[in-house]
Amino acid sequence: MSKKKKERDAVTPQEVLERFVIRARRVKAHSLVQDGSVERYAKTQMTVSFSMTTGAVTIKDVVVPDEEVFESLATRLRPFIVKSEPIYLPNVFRAIRSLVPVDALGEKDEDLERALASAEQRFEHRFREQDVKTYAIQLLDGEGNPESRYVSDAVMAGSWLYTDTVHADPHDEKAEGKKFGYRAHYTAASPFFCELAILVVSMLNIVKALVEKGYLTISDTAWSEPVTYAEAEEAAGEKVVEGSMRVFPVGTVPPDDARLEDIPGGIEVTPMVLGLLADPEGRAVLTVYEESGEPIASYPAYRRLGNDTFVFLVNDILSLTVPRDILSGNPSAIPTLEVIKGREAEAYSLLRSFSSPNCIEVSFNYDGKKQGFMLYFELSSDEGDESSPKDGEQ
DSSP states (O other), rough: OOHHHHHHOOHHHHHHHHHHHHHHHHHHHHHHHHHHHHHHHHSOOOEEEEEEOOOOOEEEEEESSSSHHHHHHHHHHHTTTTTTSSOHHHHHHHHHHHHHHHBBBBBHHHHHHHHHHHHHHHIIEEEEEEEESOOOOBBBBTTTSSSSOOOOOHHHHIIIIOOOOOOOOOOOHHHHGGGGHHHHHHHHHHHHHHHHHHHHHHHHHHHHHHHHHHSSSOHHHHSSOOOOHHHHHHHHHTTTOOOOOOEEOOOOOTTTOOOOGGSOOOOOOOOOHHHHHHGGGEEEEEEOOOTTTEEEEEEEEEEEESSSSSEEETTTTTTEEEEEEGGGGGSSSSOEEEEOTTTTTHHHHHHHBBBBOOOOEEEEEETTTEEEEEEEEEEOOTTTTTTEEOOOOO
């Protein structure tokens, strides 16, 4: 016996049901289940039009119209009909029968027993033995002679799944079904897998009812763990994760077991860095000049556009907001500075370096060209020896 086979045999009935609940919840969460489409398209349907003028008959099949969405439903359903999967539905039926007390169903809960037995029979005849057929079709040549044997809708649905969607190597009956072409495959697959979706969801409801009555125990995790990206995103949104992030040059290969801080070329991600990564054209530089005109310090900044303003995030310490018409030489408002929360001490030191007789120059890209302006600041005394930045002016 292979190792793989042993691992499958080791799956207990309880584990089968836990896994079934998780994957069946994923089927139930699908948009075609949520909006009732599987109920509308679970029966083979067609519209027939007859022309009184020409006598021509037009037949149009009624199928799930969004083929790509339907494919995603079929892939979620596939584990329930693949014999090698632990949640192959007969395995789920056996797990329920082995875990639920013998006298619980039938004697105490006849409705549940009927529902479970009906699901077992439905799967057995429609999806495993496939001896319940909605229709069968045959290929005829131009003279009406058979070119193929009759092929059932179930076989055609299997041809769609295994030759058109998830595999490309048809065998046995599925190879015969391939002769009919894609349209015939999809026409059969649409109601067939909608039926299966209804069956899977009904089994999920049966398991839930058995749990509520105390006949089965399923872990809370199986009922609550995210089974879609939307659920995972919602769950993650409720948590606050503290830590740090670093970015590295393209092509950097982190050594095994190395700390991020020790890898050369890394830059810690900050709001300003994130802005520059998303919008490199927003790069700006703030340069401090002394009275003689010599530059004494330079700070990176990120420029973004506000309502009729430029907003510069300076070294993740200060936020400088200026009116856009500052570029014309006649600003309509006074520039304002705001300290980033938690950076007050660094901001105070930086502001002192800005003050008269020094001045600052802001250089940046805007409207497809280099732009810049100069600002002069004075610090005024506030409450004793404390100093604070005064409004700037051009």
